[in-house]
Amino acid sequence: xxxxxxxxxxxxxALEVADTDRAIAFxxxxxGLRLTERHAASEVAAIPxxxxxxxxxGRHHDFVLVHNPNKTYRERTPDDATHGPAYFHHFAFxxxxxxxxxxxxxxxxxxxxxxxxxxxxxxxxxxxxxGSWGENESFYVLDPDGHxxxxxxDMATIADDGVFVTHNGERIxxxxxxxx
Numbered sequence: 084x085x086x087x088x089x090x091x092x093x094x095x096x097a098l099e100v101a102d103t104d105r106a107i108a109f110x111x112x113x114x115g116l117r118l119t120e121r122h123a124a125s126e127v128a129a130i131p132x133x134x135x136x137x138x139x140x141g142r143h144h145d146f147v148l149v150h151n152p153n154k155t156y157r158e159r160t161p162d163d164a165t166h167g168p169a170y171f172h173h174f175a176f177x178x179x180x181x182x183x184x185x186x187x188x189x190x191x192x193x194x195x196x197x198x199x200x201x202x203x204x205x206x207x208x209x210x211x212x213x214g215s216w217g218e219n220e221s222f223y224v225l226d227p228d229g230h231x232x233x234x235x236x237d238m239a240t241i242a243d244d245g246v247f248v249t250h251n252g253e254r255i256x257x258x259x260x261x262x263x
Contacts, residue, residue: 096174097147098230101156103135105227106148110137113194113224114176114232119144124152159229173223175233184220184236191224191234198222199231208247208255218247218255 100106103121110116116137124133132151136144163170178184191198201222206212218239224232237250247258 094142095145095147097134097149098174099149099151100226100228101150102227103133103148103150106150107135107137109226110146110148113190113196115139116146124150173231173233175221175235177238178234178236181220181236184234187234188222191222196224198224208258209249218249218258 098106107118107121111118116139119136119138120134121136122130122134125131131153132149135148135150137146137148139145178187188198188202190196202220203215203222204212204220205215205217206219207214207216209218217235218237219235220237221233221235224234226232239247239249239255241260242248242254245260245263247255247260249255
């Protein structure tokens with residue numbers, strides 16, 4: 084049996100960006116984040132990078148942009164997909180409901196932000212699902228630095244017995260977690 088984790092949840096992500104003004108504009112204008120604070124590199128001696136704290140709601144920050152002024156940034160290349168250090172695949176922003184999700188898809192189109200995958204229903208169980216996992220509806224875009232972002236809604240929950248439960252309360256008896 085696995086012990087219960089003392090971790091409450093994941094709270095924020097710090098993302099390295101090549102151009103802070105361009106990144107702030109994208110995350111403010113498309114995602115809807117608000118700027119909390121912006122700090123210069125070495126403002127605190129132990130922190131040699133620029134930090135930009137952004138938020139969704141009332142917390143100090145939910146997202147951090149990081150820029151190293153001593154680093155030479157380059158564009159990503161196709162070779163990066165097959166050669167290089169480990170890198171994260173994507174991160175995700177959750178919409179309140181499907182209408183808000185559809186509005187984000189419309190906003191991407193209005194702002195000429197390419198949808199690189201989707202819309203898709205991640206499910207081997209739900210009608211219209213394309214066989215992948217997560218029991219949610221999503222689409223993917225890239226930020227100005229090529230970071231892959233998932234915009235999603237209607238994520239399944241897990242019942243006490245480990246069964247997946249869709250956003251509308253339907254139990255998927257055939258779908259269970261690997262660990263309770």
